[in-house]
Amino acid sequence: MNAYHHHFLEYDAKNTHNPRAPFAVLPIPYERSVCYGRGTAKAPAAILDASIQTELFDDEFFCPQGLRVQTLPAIPCRGISAGKIFTRIRRTAESALHSGRFLMSLGGEHSITFPLVAAAQAVHKEISVLSLDAHLDLRDSYKNNRFSHACVFRRVMEINVPVAHVGIRSLCREEYDLVKRRHLNVHWAREILAAKSDQWIDTLAAGMKNKVYISIDADVLDPSIMPGTGTPEPGGLSWQTVLRILRRLCLKRTVIAADIVEVIPLPSTPLCEYAAAKLALKLMTYVSKSAIVKSGAEL
Ligand SMILES: [Mn+2]
16 A cells, blocks of 8 residues: 555546556655755655646647656655665666656655666666766765765766766866766756757767666756755756757657656745656656657657
8 A cells, every 4th residue: 555645646546556557656755965955855745746736738749648657655765774775766666667667766866866777777778878967976985975976877887877967067076087088978068058959969869779767967957947956056957958858869769767856845935846846747748759759640
């Protein structure tokens, strides 16, 4: 029985608890290594509650999203070691990803992306990761913790999953040296903001494996629309730019799972959790509509 009362979108008797619904949402209120702003553990429930307020009619496709979404019970993240929580996350994600289901995980801090990507790799074998983030998160260790949010993509690299970093505008010397030495795929925020067309998104997609996992750190967005995040970096991507990246990538590749992490609900405004809920809804809509387009059927 699901003791977690929050669910994605309005309650749907046929799908909210249906393990065969094609979309699954997994709340992961994990907060351990955040060093600046705090509050990501509260994000999953706030995002789910905000999702109830979104329209069930899409403003780009001019039709209902028609998504069938199961909301999984939240991963218990208190009182046990990080290692045990990561094992739980990985096992839960692996079983949710069976038979081509799409998994949308809601954090929590960015460290959860490592067990989620490991699960996606175990199920789908050859995958690429798209990281939408202000930061590279490529430190080998941070504050004596190799599983800190600041190290998550270093761990992902170590399991041989290629990562494309998009929206970067803050890094340390160690990360810069690694980018140079390993020829990592980095798309700087200032170049994206100056781009005259979306051609670079097609080039980005062409360099990825067919199956793609997308990790969205809320701080990829400009803090003017996403002030609630651990390290709000000025000069971020616009809402529309992020949507165009997601939409084009869904058309060119098969997006198999995603996460939205590092959201901190603010007491003064529902903006952050609402934007995160809408982002999850938009991404799942693109996944669903792209599959229909690729099958040759009409939307
Ligand atoms: Mn970040």
